[in-house]
Amino acid sequence: QVQLQESGPGLVKPSGTLSLTCAVSGDSISSLKWWSWVRQPPGRGLEWIGFVFHTGSTSYNPSLKIRVTISVDKSKNQFSLELTSVTAADTAVYYCARADGDPDHFDYWGQGTLVTVSS
């Protein structure tokens, strides 16, 4: 059974960098899947952030592209998210997910982790 688990600080200061890691078990990060981050601000809908392939290829949401980096660590079978210059608008529950297909859908998800941007 594929399992994903997010980890990282729950509080980040404004203008700082949000860093999260997603540990993958039950599948290899080098499999023919893409690995993704999705977030949900309080009271709002889901927002796709981006995804990464094990080769390092990435695709990002155009609205976040200049601030986002998603990378893989094959040795630890995990992938990571970095979001720079954060503001209160980046406060959200952040989910990591496995993307299947072209990739066009997310079949396995982490439980999510709340990150609050506040001084």
Next chain:
Amino acid sequence: QSALTQPASGSGSPGQSITISCTGTSSDVGTYNYVSWYQKHPDKAPKVMIYEVSNRPSGVPDRFSGSKSGNTASLTISGLQAEDEADYYCSSYTTSSTVVFGGGTKLTVL
């Protein structure tokens, strides 16, 4: 990229059927058969209910079905049950090799 358009809310009584729409553009829904639907209960991770317009993952009841016509995709839930009360989100792959979600529909089972 703009979010796909979904109705903010919908409702139905147990046993009834309900259809939720998801409207995009020729850059996403209209071009690919890569529309997915997710069910989200409060404080839970989203769960894929339909992928590639009409495919159901193993374990999803056949009460859930999907379709598409032009730039609009639809999710139909037949034989509504209390446990179906949740938020539903559509998503689509895009011509820019990105993914876009809809704004979400809050389904109430009366």
